Amino acid sequence: MMQSHIRQSGAAAAAAVALFSYCTAFGREGKKEENGSVGVHHLVAAALVEWRPPRRHAAISSAPLTSFYPNLAICEPIRDVESDNDDDDDDNDDNDSDVGFYYLRMNPKEVERTSLSDSHAIFGALSGTGMIERYDIYRRVLDDVAVERKPRGGSSRREVVIVNLSVGDKLNGHGGIVHGGILSLLFDEAMGWAYECLRHEDDWLDDPSSPVTAVTANLTVDFRAPFVEGSEGVIRVYHDERKGRKIYFTAKLESKDGEEMAKGSFLAIRMKYL
Ligand SMILES: CCCCCCCCCCCCCCCC(=O)SCCNC(=O)CCNC(=O)[C@H](O)C(C)(C)COP(=O)(O)OP(=O)(O)OC[C@H]1O[C@@H](n2cnc3c(N)ncnc32)[C@H](O)[C@@H]1OP(=O)(O)O
Structure with a gap:
């Protein structure tokens, strides 16, 4: 109802830039700049009790709350990135360009595995100043039209998750360069x-x-390129294929400027007994 749509065609990059710029425009403490231009409405998840993401994130994570972890987010309309993309001519858009999506921030504290802060690598031991300073996860959600058009089956490549991250100066391999093992993590x-x-x-x-x-x-x-200490970036994860218990993903790490710093491929396997 209140959700705005980010145009998929031609605007995904703009959306990412807007997302990144917006996330990085505010401090880690979530302080909102005076007269900030984002998010005037908000819906608060009724079930939200203990944790509320900073408004800066809510502003890019508009969502009609669903049964999918219903207490994950405060929802506000996403920033209208179309206004940053005036080159797009609505009249000339074909139908495909009407497919939309938005990003919903996930809350690691709601998940047993990641809420184990003492033992979890990213949200525990390696989290903090100089280390993994930010690891904000966003689920990409298709709007109603896009859901209807979404190909069914196991081989539809699509972006599923993005992570907005920042790594400090204590996780290097070579001087000034973040350790490749950390990026793999x-x-x-x-x-x-x-x-x-x-x-x-x-x-x-x-x-x-x-x-x-x-x-x-x-x-x-x-x-592909050194990810220097103190850098911010975005990981984009794409689902490529599913074959029975085997699920294939690819991903890339983009710098703040959109340069591809690393890319990865993954095979996840559903376990037989858990
Ligand atoms: C909003 C909510 C947020 C939630 C937020 C939490 C998210 C939570 C998600 C969990 C994700 C955590 C993200 C951290 C992920 C880790 O860090 S997990 C830790 C590291 N990984 C491990 O410890 C895995 C150790 N390995 C194993 O346990 C076993 O080898 C495996 C992977 C389960 C496979 O064993 P298996 O099921 O007995 O496999 P098997 O039947 O032999 O083979 C099945 C198929 O897979 C193939 N295969 C098996 N191994 C391989 C391989 N290494 N390479 C290629 N093919 C293979 C086989 O060839 C076979 O293929 P098909 O013949 O069917 O075509």
Whole structure:
């Protein structure tokens, strides 16, 4: 109802830039700039009790609340990125360009695995100043029209999750360059969230009654450019294919300027007994 749509065709990059710019325009403490231009309306999830994401995130994560972790987010209309894209001519758009989506921020504290802050690598031991300073996960949600048009079956490549992240100066390999193992970790986690998001889609699991816990069986990362300490970036995870228990993903890490810093491919396998 209140959701705005980000145009998929030609505007995805703009959306990402807007998302990134917006996320990084505010401090980690979530202070909103005076006279900030984003998000005037908000819906608060009724079930939200303990944790509320800063408004800066809510502004890019408009969502009609669904049964999918219903207490994850405060919802506000997303920023209208179309206004940043005036080159687009509405009259000339074909139907496909009307397909829309928005991003919904996920809350790790709602999830048993990631809420184990003492033992979780990203949200626990390696979280903090100089280390993983930000790891904000957003599920990409299709609007109603897009859902209707979404290809069914196991081989529809699409972006599932993005992660807005920042890494400090204490996780390097070479001086000033973030350790490749750390980047692999960041990729691996992002893929895990993508899997979790997919498996909650009604039509996605061919056999919902079978075990749904998945683990990473294979992870390959190509490092394209040094990700320097103190950098911010965005990981985009794409679901490529599903073959029975095997789920294939690819991902890329983009710098703040949109440069591809690394890309990864993943195979997650649903376990037999968990
Ligand atoms: C909003 C909510 C957010 C939630 C937020 C939480 C998210 C939560 C998500 C969890 C994601 C966590 C993200 C961190 C992910 C880790 O870090 S997990 C930890 C690291 N990974 C592990 O410990 C896995 C260890 N390995 C294993 O347990 C087992 O080898 C596996 C992967 C379960 C496979 O064992 P298996 O089921 O016995 O496999 P098997 O029947 O032999 O083979 C099945 C198929 O897979 C193939 N295969 C098996 N292994 C491989 C391989 N390494 N390479 C290629 N193919 C393979 C086989 O060839 C076979 O293929 P088909 O013949 O069917 O075509």
